[in-house]
Amino acid sequence: MADGVEVRGNTVRVYFRWQGELCREPVPGPANERNIEHARRLATIINYEIEAGTFDYARHFPDSKRLHESRFGYYLDLWLAIKKNELAYSSYRGTESKANTHVRPKWGEAQADKIDHIELQEWIQKELAAHLGNKTIKEIVSIMRQTFRLYSTRNKQAFDPTHGITIRLPDDEDPDPFTRSEIDKILTTPTKRVQELNLIKVAIYDGPRISEAQALAWEDVLDVEKGIIRYRRAVVRGRFKVTKTKRSTRVHHLLKPAREALIEQHALTGHLPAETYEVVDRDNRTVRKEKLRLVFLNSLSGKPFYENALRERFWKVHLDHAGVRYRGPNQCRHTFISQMLSLGVVPLHWISNHVGHSTITMIQRRYGKWIRTDGQDVPTLIEKLLEL
Numbered sequence: 001m002a003d004g005v006e007v008r009g010n011t012v013r014v015y016f017r018w019q020g021e022l023c024r025e026p027v028p029g030p031a032n033e034r035n036i037e038h039a040r041r042l043a044t045i046i047n048y049e050i051e052a053g054t055f056d057y058a059r060h061f062p063d064s065k066r067l068h069e070s071r072f073g074y075y076l077d078l079w080l081a082i083k084k085n086e087l088a089y090s091s092y093r094g095t096e097s098k099a100n101t102h103v104r105p106k107w108g109e110a111q112a113d114k115i116d117h118i119e120l121q122e123w124i125q126k127e128l129a130a131h132l133g134n135k136t137i138k139e140i141v142s143i144m145r146q147t148f149r150l151y152s153t154r155n156k157q158a159f160d161p162t163h164g165i166t167i168r169l170p171d172d173e174d175p176d177p178f179t180r181s182e183i184d185k186i187l188t189t190p191t192k193r194v195q196e197l198n199l200i201k202v203a204i205y206d207g208p209r210i211s212e213a214q215a216l217a218w219e220d221v222l223d224v225e226k227g228i229i230r231y232r233r234a235v236v237r238g239r240f241k242v243t244k245t246k247r248s249t250r251v252h253h254l255l256k257p258a259r260e261a262l263i264e265q266h267a268l269t270g271h272l273p274a275e276t277y278e279v280v281d282r283d284n285r286t287v288r289k290e291k292l293r294l295v296f297l298n299s300l301s302g303k304p305f306y307e308n309a310l311r312e313r314f315w316k317v318h319l320d321h322a323g324v325r326y327r328g329p330n331q332c333r334h335t336f337i338s339q340m341l342s343l344g345v346v347p348l349h350w351i352s353n354h355v356g357h358s359t360i361t362m363i364q365r366r367y368g369k370w371i372r373t374d375g376q377d378v379p380t381l382i383e384k385l386l387e388l
Contacts, residue, residue: 003040003043003044004016004039004040004043004044004046004047005036005039005040005043006024007031007036009031010030010031011026011031012026012027012029012030012031012035012036012039013025013026013027013039014027014039014042014043014046015043016043016046016047016050017050018050018055018057019113019155019156019157019158020155020156020157021155021156023066025060025061025064025066027039027042042060046060057070057111058111067111070111070112070113070155071108071109071110071111071112072107072108072109072110072111072112072115072147072151073104073107073108073109073110075112075147075148075150075151076099076103076104076107076108076143076147078150079143079146079147079150080095080096080099082150083095084096085284085285086284087284088236088241088280088284089236089237089239089241089280089284090236090237090239093237095139095143098136098139098140098143099143102128102132102140103140103143103144103147106123106127107144112148112151112155112158113155113158113159115161116161117161117162117163117164117165119161120141120144120161120162120165121165124137124141124165124167128140134167134168134169134170135169137167138167138169141162141165141167144162145160145162145165148160148161148162172365172366174366175331175334175337175338175366176327176331176334177331177334177335177337177338177339178204178324178327178331178332178335180339182322182324182325183204183335185322185323185324186200186204186318186319186322186324187200187201187204187257189318189321189322191314191318191321192299193299193300193314193318194264194268194299195265195268195269195296195297195298195299196296196298196299196310196314196315196318197318198261198262198264198265198296199213199214199261199296199310200315200329200332201257201258201260201261202254202258202261202262203329203332203333203336204257204258204332204335204336205254205255205256205257205258205261205336206252206254206255206258206336207332207333207336207337207340207354207355208231208333208355209234209330209333209356210310210329210330210332210333211234211235211236212231212233212234212243212248213296214234214235214294214296214304214305214310215233215234215235215240215294216229216231216294216295216296217233217292217293217294217295218266218269218270218292218293218294218295219274219290219291219292219293220232220295221262221295222251224262224263224266224270225263226253226259227253227254227255227258227259227262227263228251228252228253228254229251229252229254229262230249230250230251230252231243231248231249231250231252231356232249233279235304235305235306237306237307238306238307239278239280240277240278240279240280240290241279241280241281241284242279242280242281242282243356244282245282245356245358247353247356247357247358248356250353250354250356252354262295265295265296269293269294269295269296269297270293272293273293274291274292274293275291275292275293275294276289276290276291276292277289277290277291277292300313310329311328311329315328315329333355336355337351337355337363341363348360348363348364351363
């Protein structure tokens with residue numbers, strides 16, 4: 001092997017170092033003197049182009065296996081396979097959709113080392129920004145950035161064209177909780193869907209995520225009459241999973257309205273036989289089968305709530321009948337937190353622990369909104385507590 005050429009049997013190959021790796025590619029034709037000389041000239045040209053920064057792998061070796069394995073789409077597939085085992089099902093589904101809808105059609109067949117920063121910027125500004133919000137664009141750029149990071153583990157000298165691309169996000173929207181007058185309208189408007197209304201009452205007066213309330217089972221109820229329950233799973237996009245963190249698994253003593261809803265539900269579903277459900281553990285891989293009797297079921301079908309059935313088939317219609325401005329059902333959680341804050345006497349740490357947050361930071365940043373029409377006369381309350 002000399003001068004960038006090697007002969008193996010009747011095959012001539014050129015070899016060269018490209019992006020930190022030793023590459024070998026066959027030269028068409030037999031291993032005769034003429035073809036070997038052609039291979040030497042080719043090796044000289046390739047090394048010159050590499051030094052000059054003009055080497056184009058596809059131009060010299062369009063059928064190379066290395067080209068297939070250098071496509072951006074090849075590494076995108078590898079990255080998605082890794083994420084499938086790391087992410088929760090719902091998170092992976094969203095990530096895969098963005099990758100296949102936005103990234104793959106544009107960059108899947110491109111050679112990863114040929115994608116440059118300016119091309120990416122033009123794509124973001126001219127194509128993505130025309131119809132997508134910054135949050136979605138940021139997630140798409142993150143997919144590309146992580147894929148390039150994976151590519152660089154095999155191509156040590158690779159440049160990441162996403163470097164320096166920053167997508168700024170707008171401030172989070174403030175919670176938009178229901179006022180007490182709206183709560184009264186919601187809970188007193190007649191409906192045949194009693195179970196859905198009981199679920200909403202628990203959400204308003206205990207503050208779970210809707211996905212947690214939908215996955216609540218009688219096996220989680222420690223005392224019906226006293227209203228002692230434990231949240232330890234959620235249902236997202238039709239799949240049951242344990243709560244996101246251990247802190248999110250928590251025992252609650254329900255307030256009176258929520259306790260009354262639980263007692264009413266016990267008469268409706270407490271006697272039903274258990275069904276077997278698959279529950280995904282926190283590693284997003286381990287699946288355990290649990291026999292559960294769900295507390296809340298779809299009043300019409302008698303089946304669990306899946307996807308957006310509660311919102312689309314009950315909540316929107318019920319708010320319209322109640323004459324209440326529409327907000328999503330998760331505003332019930334905001335409502336509970338904001339009502340607790342508006343009292344002025346409930347410790348932030350208690351609220352944070354109650355709703356499953358690890359610190360009070362999230363409460364301070366997002367949920368510290370006073371419902372001013374409901375707020376207490378704080379100066380009078382302070383005077384009373386201090387006996388002034």
